[in-house]
Amino acid sequence: MGPQPVGIYFCAILLYLFPFAFLWAAWRREARARLLDQRPAWRDSCVKIAYCAAALGTGLGLTALFSYLYNGGGIHGSQTSPGIWKALGPISAGISVLSFLLAAAVRSRGTLLLVAWLLGAFAADFVVFQLAFD
Numbered sequence: 001m002g003p004q005p006v007g008i009y010f011c012a013i014l015l016y017l018f019p020f021a022f023l024w025a026a027w028r029r030e031a032r033a034r035l036l037d038q039r040p041a042w043r044d045s046c047v048k049i050a051y052c053a054a055a056l057g058t059g060l061g062l063t064a065l066f067s068y069l070y071n072g073g074g075i076h077g078s079q080t081s082p083g084i085w086k087a088l089g090p091i092s093a094g095i096s097v098l099s100f101l102l103a104a105a106v107r108s109r110g111t112l113l114l115v116a117w118l119l120g121a122f123a124a125d126f127v128v129f130q131l132a133f134d
Contacts, residue, residue, distance in 0.1 A: 004069040008132055012069070015124035016062050022117035023058060026110030027051050033109035043106045050103035054117065057096035061121055064088035065128060096121060 030047055067085035100118050104111050 004132055008069055008128065009066065011131060012062065012065055012124070012128045015127055016058070016121070019058055019117050019120035019124060022113050022120055023051070023054055026108075026113035026117060029110040029113060030108055046102055046106045047108050050099045050106070050108065053095050053099035053102070054114065057092050057094075057099055058117075058121055060088050060092035060095065061125065064092050065125060069128075069132060 030051065034044060034047075064085045067083045067088065071083035071085060096118060100114050103114055108114070
């Protein structure tokens with residue numbers, strides 16, 4: 001019932017590199033678009049908040065995943081012990097989805113990359129959960 005093997009943590013980090021790469025690419029695309037386009041200040045502020053929230057949500061998601069694995073998660077359906085993951089998981093998912101919706105609502109240039117980021121984060125969680133069950 002204890003922590004998972006060290007390899008699962010490295011796998012989680014490697015899988016989370018993909019969502020971070022998509023988020024970084026979206027952020028760079030938005031920064032280049034900001035230089036070329038003249039947009040209202042409120043729209044720029046909303047986009048900055050959305051991307052900062054996306055980075056925060058991704059970091060919280062990885063932290064929640066580590067906490068879940070450390071507290072015995074994935075041991076063939078057994079009950080995991082309480083941990084910070086119970087609070088961080090829903091918060092991370094909510095922040096991630098809301099940041100995507102905010103960026104899409106103000107018509108960010110990196111919206112397609114944000115879709116890839118969001119799907120990549122959920123896919124990384126899914127793969128790590130599947131590996132932890134084995």
